[in-house]
Amino acid sequence: MSNDNLYTKTLPKLFMILVAYSVFFTFLICMHNLREWAKPRRQTVRAERHLLDLTPLNKDNRFRSKFDGHWIFLLETSGRGMLDSRHVCSLEALAKANPNVTIFLVMPCPVRVINLEDNVALARLLDSCESVQLATLDAKKILKDLPLENISQTEILQSNTYKQRTSDLLRLALIWTFGGTYMDLDVITLRNLSPLLQTENFLAAESSSSINSFVMKFRKGHPLVMKLMERVRESYQPVDNSTAPWAFSSAVANTFNISVQEAIARGNVSDVQIFNSSVFSPVKYGDFEDVFDDSKSILADKIISGSFGLHFWSKMAKRFQIKPNSTAPFSIIAKQFCPKTFEILASG
Template identity: 35%
Template sequence: MWSWNRKWLFTALIFLFFATCSLLFASLISKGNCPEIKDEAQEEYLAVSDLTPFLDNPLDFDQLFGKKFVFFLESSGRGQLDARDVCSIEAATSLNPKVNFILIFSNEVQKINSTRNPALKKLLSKARNLILATVKNIEVVKGTPLEATSTNKFLETKFPVEHLSDFLRLGLLWKLGGVYMDLDLLTFRNIDEILSLKNFLAADTKDKINSCMMGFQRNHPFLKSIMDMVNKSYNPQVYSTVPRSLNLATVDTFGMKVEEAINKGRVKDVHFLNYTVISPITYENYFTLYDEMKGVLTEFMFKNSFGVHLWHSLGSKIKLKRTSTAAYAVVARKLCPRSFEIAGESFFNVII
């Protein structure tokens, strides 16, 4: 009787073993047909901090990140930066080693895949002053003068990525202070002199302010005036509606034309940077950055400016040879060699 039970048990175990093997084999076959699909546990992700808890605790933020910091924003929701964007970050972090640069992804992005971000991964291994972070969009504007507009009129926007970035940069400066920079702003030198101004806006022509770089102490009254003007004049159908509000707020608050404020350089405690400081190539002349006949601009820009606004919205699809003598190519090879090398030929052939 005992012998029969042992045989039965042994047979059952053999059957279970082969059934399990068959299921595993079938599973492996199905995965083999789709090699691009990976188990999430096998994916590699870059370390990301959540800034949301600090929005209402700015003193805790200061203790962790210091008083000298710059925000970059990525609001597309892709969780991926192209080499041109990383180039700007590489230049800024290497030229300003004592400044913390915080690259913020809007809250649609919770994980940053390292495989899809080779240039960013490489930079993180070298730049000790670069922090990746995410933040909840709604919490950035909650309790600010922009809350109503950003949760109502914003829903009608034709430019969700750009306008979200506009609202987030103002909300972050209101709650945490500091400096904001666009990802298509390439710096040439240390920017301590600009950071020391505390409250500033930057022009991109002789009579117009742009939002590509700005700095404010938290809860600054002129920043509130700007946000109030956004509430009043925001047009969800217009691409540059928020930068336009900066100009309107300058006129309304200080009772003078924008050009006059720029020429003065400082009105009360707010500084207005001349366009040559970070926008030596204006919007209307952006193509000169890619024109090999205008390579002489490189020396001019390095000598007279802290950086250049690259106008990626206009020039991102322009193709250049890696050995090009165009100003942008010369500057990129010099200031972001790691990003330039990792990107290969795609650096000047980016498809967005």
């Protein structure tokens, strides 16, 4: 048989085979696309989270009509719309121990939306915790007509610690305007706070001779809060780190005509309870490094058994790295009370 005849008979067969394969694969592709089209469409999860604006709720008891029970405010005033993992640890511990309390994480304007892709630890917490509300507010409007208004618009801008000072002012304005509890983001809650929250008004001591502003609770419009704002205004110095702790001690002494040491020793003045330092500040300012010392692990049991919270002095503690196998009191406590966040915190 000649080559020409061979090609003449073979080529049509090859062509038919190729056509058959083409039709077959085209059919498979069409069926795959049809199945994909028929699948239910998954909604795209938005990484952005809009914050609840508290500003319009400051009139006519709108806030109380919207939220009942107990609530706790925490402030993040960096303006970045982000939360440090150590602070998320505090938030997790607070929410875990107090599931029936509404917790407001307040990030003042201009923050109105945050990107959860940039807040991995916070995003993980929000996925499993419905009691945490992300909120914002207009600081100028909340401070309007209060003793702190002029400071917030003029002198505070001269401070090297502008963000901390903003927090100092807004915590008082929040408690005056809405009532409720305020807590710093560097306080890890160690147990349910119900026994304390039953008290209408309280302050917390950081030592036997000093009352600090890191935890407090007052009913809306309490006169001592107005006195506190007045003392902060009178004593404000932009070069200082913070005037709030001194102002708190001074306001109590002047309002009730008693030394702050005696007020703390008594445990209450008028209708205000004063919790001693063991409640929220079991480790004093001068010893805060012990909390991050691997050789001080025994301190963790003492703190957990005897306190409602641990104030860990975040500003000074930034230089201490958290390691997965650390035996430092902070790490032991974080593993137990904010386990989800600790995984991220210890991973660096």
